[in-house]
Amino acid sequence: MSRMLIGVDWGTSSLRVARIDRPGDASEERAVPNGILSVPPGGFPAALADVCGDWLRNRDALVLVCGMAGSQQGWVEAPYCACPAGFADVAAHLKWVEPGRIAIVPGMRCEHDGMPDVMRGEETQVFGALSLLAMSDATLVLPGTHSKWVQVSDGRIERFSTFMTGEFFALLRRHSILARTMAVETAEDALDEHAFSDGVHYAMHTGNLLAAAFSTRTRSLFGQLDAGAAPSYLSGLVIGEELRSLQLSPNAGPVVIIANEALTHRYEVALSLLDVRSRSIGSEATWRGLGAIARHLENAQ
Amino acid sequence: MSRMLIGVDWGTSSLRVARIDRPGDASEERAVPNGILSVPPGGFPAALADVCGDWLRNRDALVLVCGMAGSQQGWVEAPYCACPAGFADVAAHLKWVEPGRIAIVPGMRCEHDGMPDVMRGEETQVFGALSLLAMSDATLVLPGTHSKWVQVSDGRIERFSTFMTGEFFALLRRHSILARTMAVETAEDALDEHAFSDGVHYAMHTGNLLAAAFSTRTRSLFGQLDAGAAPSYLSGLVIGEELRSLQLSPNAGPVVIIANEALTHRYEVALSLLDVRSRSIGSEATWRGLGAIARHLENAQ
Numbered sequence: 001m002s003r004m005l006i007g008v009d010w011g012t013s014s015l016r017v018a019r020i021d022r023p024g025d026a027s028e029e030r031a032v033p034n035g036i037l038s039v040p041p042g043g044f045p046a047a048l049a050d051v052c053g054d055w056l057r058n059r060d061a062l063v064l065v066c067g068m069a070g071s072q073q074g075w076v077e078a079p080y081c082a083c084p085a086g087f088a089d090v091a092a093h094l095k096w097v098e099p100g101r102i103a104i105v106p107g108m109r110c111e112h113d114g115m116p117d118v119m120r121g122e123e124t125q126v127f128g129a130l131s132l133l134a135m136s137d138a139t140l141v142l143p144g145t146h147s148k149w150v151q152v153s154d155g156r157i158e159r160f161s162t163f164m165t166g167e168f169f170a171l172l173r174r175h176s177i178l179a180r181t182m183a184v185e186t187a188e189d190a191l192d193e194h195a196f197s198d199g200v201h202y203a204m205h206t207g208n209l210l211a212a213a214f215s216t217r218t219r220s221l222f223g224q225l226d227a228g229a230a231p232s233y234l235s236g237l238v239i240g241e242e243l244r245s246l247q248l249s250p251n252a253g254p255v256v257i258i259a260n261e262a263l264t265h266r267y268e269v270a271l272s273l274l275d276v277r278s279r280s281i282g283s284e285a286t287w288r289g290l291g292a293i294a295r296h297l298e299n300a301q
Numbered sequence: 302m303s304r305m306l307i308g309v310d311w312g313t314s315s316l317r318v319a320r321i322d323r324p325g326d327a328s329e330e331r332a333v334p335n336g337i338l339s340v341p342p343g344g345f346p347a348a349l350a351d352v353c354g355d356w357l358r359n360r361d362a363l364v365l366v367c368g369m370a371g372s373q374q375g376w377v378e379a380p381y382c383a384c385p386a387g388f389a390d391v392a393a394h395l396k397w398v399e400p401g402r403i404a405i406v407p408g409m410r411c412e413h414d415g416m417p418d419v420m421r422g423e424e425t426q427v428f429g430a431l432s433l434l435a436m437s438d439a440t441l442v443l444p445g446t447h448s449k450w451v452q453v454s455d456g457r458i459e460r461f462s463t464f465m466t467g468e469f470f471a472l473l474r475r476h477s478i479l480a481r482t483m484a485v486e487t488a489e490d491a492l493d494e495h496a497f498s499d500g501v502h503y504a505m506h507t508g509n510l511l512a513a514a515f516s517t518r519t520r521s522l523f524g525q526l527d528a529g530a531a532p533s534y535l536s537g538l539v540i541g542e543e544l545r546s547l548q549l550s551p552n553a554g555p556v557v558i559i560a561n562e563a564l565t566h567r568y569e570v571a572l573s574l575l576d577v578r579s580r581s582i583g584s585e586a587t588w589r590g591l592g593a594i595a596r597h598l599e600n601a602q
Contacts, residue, residue: 115503116519146515163511171472202416208546209510210464214447218417238511245509
C-alpha cells in the first residue's frame with residue numbers, strides 16, 4: 001500500500017491542502033487565506049500544522065508543496081527549473097525541506113530574447129492537466145492575476161509567457177478613473193456577456209490597451225455603456241488584449257484552460273469569438289500533478 | 302486699449318489662473334490644488350474668487366476658463382465641439398457663465414470607428430501652440446495622466462486619440478506587484494535614461510503591455526534591474542507602448558510636445574529612439590490659446 005500523500009498549494013494569498021489518493025484525486029480538501037505573505041519568517045511549519053496538523057501526525061505521509069512557498073519570500077527557496085523541462089526534470093529537482101518527507105516543487109523559468117520569465121505552481125497544474133487529459137502536446141492558459149500561456153511539446157514545457165491581465169483588471173476596476181463610472185464591486189461581478197464580447201472585439205481592433213481602456217469612460221459618458229455592464233466590458237478589453245498578440249490558430253488543437261469556473265467561462269467565450277476551440281480543467285489539476293510526482297518518486301525507489 | 306484678460310485653467314485636481322497680456326503672455330500666474338473635484342456644487346465663483354478675487358474686482362475683465370470646469374461635474378457644462386473643428390469653431394461655441402464677462406471654452410469630441418473620444422483643455426493648448434509656432438499642420442502630443450495625440454490639418458483639429466499612459470504608470474508604480482521591487486517614490490522620480498530607453502525598446506518589441514510590464518519584475522528578480530532604475534524602466538515601457546501603435550514616420554514633420562520639462566524630456570528621448578524629430582512648448586500654450594480666443598472675440602465685435 002502506498003504512503004499517504006498530503007498536497008499543499010501555497011500561493012501568495014492563500015493556502016490549500018488536500019489528502020490525495022492515487023492516482024491523484026483529493027479525498028479531502030481545506031483552504032485558508034494564509035498565503036505566504038501572511039507567514040512570519042520561520043513560521044511555515046506552524047502555519048501548515050494549523051491547517052492540517054491532524055494529517056501531519058502520520059509520520060509516514062509524504063508532503064508535496066507547490067506554489068510561491070518555494071520563492072525567496074517563502075518557506076525554502078527552490079531554484080527554478082530551466083525550460084524546456086518535462087515532468088521528470090521537475091521531479092528530479094524537488095527541494096527537500098525534510099528529506100524523504102516534505103518537498104517543494106521547483107518553479108520554472110524560461111527566456112524570450114534574453115528576457116526572463118518565471119512561474120511557480122502553474123508547472124504542477126500543467127503536468128496534472130496533461131496527465132488528466134492524456135496529452136503530451138498542448139497550448140495551455142492558466143488565467144488569473146498573472147495569466148500564463150504555456151506551450152508543451154512531447155511532454156515538455158517548451159516556453160511560457162506571463163500576462164498581468166488579472167492585476168491590470170483589478171487596478172483599473174478599483175483604482176482608476178474608470179472605476180467612477182462602474183457599479184460597486186461585488187465578490188464576483190456577474191458577467192454581461194454582450195458587453196464582455198464588445199470589449200474583446202474592441203481590444204483586438206484597437207491593438208493598444210492604453211487607448212482601448214479609455215473607451216470604457218467615453219462610452220459611459222455618451223450613454224453607450226451602463227454602470228452594471230462596464231466591469232464586463234473592461235474584463236473583455238483586458239482578456240482581448242491578452243489574446244490579441246498570441247496569434248492563436250482556429251486550426252490548431254484546443255487550448256486547455258486551467259481555472260475556476262467563472263474565469264474558465266470568460267476565456268471560453270473570448271476564445272470562441274476568435275473561432276479557437278478550448279477544453280477546460282479545474283483546480284483538481286494541482287492535486288493530479290502532485291499525485292503524479294508522488295508516483296514518480298515511488299517508481300524511482 | 303484692450304480689456305484685461307484673466308485666463309483660468311481648471312482641471313480635475315488643480316486650478317491655475319493668469320493675467321494675460323496681448324498677444325497671450327502671462328504677466329502674473331497663480332496655482333492652487335483646488336481642482337474641480339474639490340469644489341462643492343455652486344461653489345465655483347467663490348473658489349475662483351479665493352485665488353484671484355483682486356483681479357476679478359475689475360468688472361471690465363474678460364474671464365476665459367478652459368479644462369474640466371466645463372464638464373458635467375464642473376462649473377457649467379459646455380457641450381463638446383465635434384471634430385473636425387478649428388479655432389473659430391471653438392470660439393463660436395463658448396459657454397457664457399456671465400454674458401460678455403465669463404466664458405468656458407468647450408472641449409472637443411471625435412469618433413474612431415463609432416467609438417467616442419473626448420478632451421477638455423487640451424484643445425486650448427493645441428490652438429495656443431499652433432499660434433506660438435505659426436503652424437497650421439502638425440501632429441501634437443500632450444502627455445500626462447491621459448495623454449492626447451492630436452492631428453491638425455489646415456488649422457483644424459481633425460482627430461485625436463487618448464492613451465491612459467500616465468494613469469497606468471501611476472497604478473503600476475504605486476499599487477501593483479511591480480511596486481515591491483522599486484525604490485520608494487519621490488515627488489519627481491529622477492530619470493535613469495538607460496533604463497528608460499530599455500523600457501521603450503522592450504515595449505516596442507513585445508507589442509503588448511500586459512506581457513512587457515511583467516519584465517519589470519523578472520528583471521528585478523534576476524538582478525538585471527535595480528530598485529532605483531525600475532521606475533524609469535516602467536516609464537519607458539508605458540511611453541513606448543503609447544508610441545508603438547502610432548506608426549510615426551521619421552520623414553514627417555516634428556511632433557510638437559506640449560508638457561512640463563520633465564515629461565517633455567522623456568518624450569523627446571523616446572521619440573529620438575524612433576528617429577522621430579520633435580519640438581516642444583510648455584504650459585504657456587494654454588495662456589496663448591486663451592489670448593487668441595480673446596483677440597478673436599474682440600475682432601468679431
